[in-house]
Amino acid sequence: MRRRDLLAFGAAAIAAPSLARAASATTLKFMPYADLALLDPIITTNYVTRTHSLLVYDTLYGIDDQYRAQPQMVSGHTVEDDGRLWRITLRDGLLFHDGTPVLARDAVASLKRWGQRDSFGSALFAVVDEISAPSDSLIQFRLKRPFPLLPDALAKPTSYVPVIMPGRLASTDAFKAVSETVGSGPFRFVPDERVPGSLAVYRKFDRYRPRTEGVASFTAGPRVAHFDRVEWHTVPDAASAAGALRNGEMDWWEQPNVDLVPQLARARGVKVGLVEPAGLIAQIRLNHLVAPFDNPRICNALLGALDQTEMMDAVAGTDPSIRRGPAGTFTPGGPMASGAGMELLTGPRDLAKSRRALEAAGYRGEKIVLLTGTDVPRINAICEVMGDLCRKLGMNLDYVATDWGTVNQRILNAKPIAEGGWSMYGVFSGGLDHLTPAYHQVIRGIGRRGPPSWLTDEPIEALRTAWFEAPDLAGQQALAARIQARAFEVGAYLPCGQYFQPSAWRSDLDGVLTGIPIFTNIRRV
DSSP states (O other): OOHHHHHHHHHHHHHOTTSOOOOOSSEEEEEOSSOOOOOOTTSOOOHHHHHHHHHHOOOSEEEOTTSOEEESSEEEEEEEGGGTEEEEEEOTTOBOTTSOBOOHHHHHHHHHHHHTTOHHHHHHHTSEEEEEEEETTEEEEEESSOOTTHHHHHTOOSSSOOOOOOHHHHTSOTTSOOSSOOOOSSEEEOGGGOBTTTEEEEEEOTTOOOOSSSOOBTTBSOOOOOOSEEEEEOOOOHHHHHHHHHTTSOSEESSOOGGGHHHHHHSTTEEEEOSOTTOEEEEEEEOTTSTTTTSHHHHHHHHTTOOHHHHHHHHHTTOGGGEEOOOOSSOTTSTTOOOTTTHHHHSOOOHHHHHHHHHHHTOOOOEEEEEEETTSHHHHHHHHHHHHHHHHTTOEEEEEEEOHHHHHHHTTOOSOGGGTOOSEEEEEEEGGGGSSTTTOSTTOOBGGGSSTTOOBOHHHHHHHHHHHHOSSHHHHHHHHHHHHHHHHHHTOEEEEEEEOOOEEEETTEEOOOSSSOOOSSOEEO
């Protein structure tokens, strides 16, 4: 069967009332917000890949719903030498899905690879003198200076996730995808059943040993799999997805269209709730390697033209209960949010003034390639508003509408526009990712070593380093304000507002955790 025929058959089956019901004690059917295009959580910040990774892999520490690090793969740790020596002991009986034992050297190799890509990881490894595996069960960190947030870094639940994989795979270049998906988590990925653009399948790993103590909370505590099989069905058509959920053909829709939420909330057998309490932060990311956004003044001029209210109207309508603004560099309402430089985003919008600012900054009609994933409504919405703004500003726009999986593959291309490169794309980050400089990926100034955006800026890096060394919360907040002001000055990216995305699932599912979509602890009642 040809792939397009299979996809057509799948779409028809979802809409057909004769489709077998999902109400099975052994299978959970989930509709992610986009297709799973990339499998390696170390080469992409894509949230679909992040969520996939938390089924397949495990982390040394988990994080609870109060954002506190808790032991997960480890039985415990000791800290000596005034905080400069950490000894972390693995739990007994941990196995990878290929049947090999999880050893300390696997963890060391995995963390070294992760530390090359992740914001929090790079901060940790900047103070690491040596990381080693003195025995099969012992991971040892020797630090140049104390780093009290070490467990928090290793518990990071979102992109890039510090997952543990076999050393033979973790030795892969951090900028290239691993050749296999082998973890030690509660589910194993089934590559033979994968249909790109349509289906991903996971099976319970029967030899997984959950923690025996604690309470399941976010990624902390016992990770108990109650389903033998989890299926991810990519359903781009919102009406088909809503019908499948209402009819019991699907169990969980990660991100229903906002305009469909009221009718889902009224539907019999459906529950609507908030899985990600930190919300989602909209943004337009810029490619700082190629013209015109290799010029910080042009990036800054665009900030003065962008209207967050218009962006959020397009995404979430005018319902104040599911949106918050204005949004700066750090999550609104979070400990690092500040008003530094916010007048650039909140002042009156004047297109004529913005056109003059772009010209004065040096814009000379360079081609702008804006990528949008049309199969993700919220992303498509902000890109449509951004595209309209670019046209009104007289920019030479090439608006590329494609699927989100293709966008995630193309943004890895750092070549010039003429060779398939890009200028900007729309994306949403979880509020957790923007809480502090430790998590925030897009305010890095490390060029090609950072995520696609590739800003190079030594001052912002120096401020971020100082933030980690601040003696108290007040000191951190003062530095966060300076980081935000600098991010605006160089136009690191364009923040577009915050909203709270409802999720919807069948009411016979119990144990849905908050944080991000987690597939352990859920059972059918």
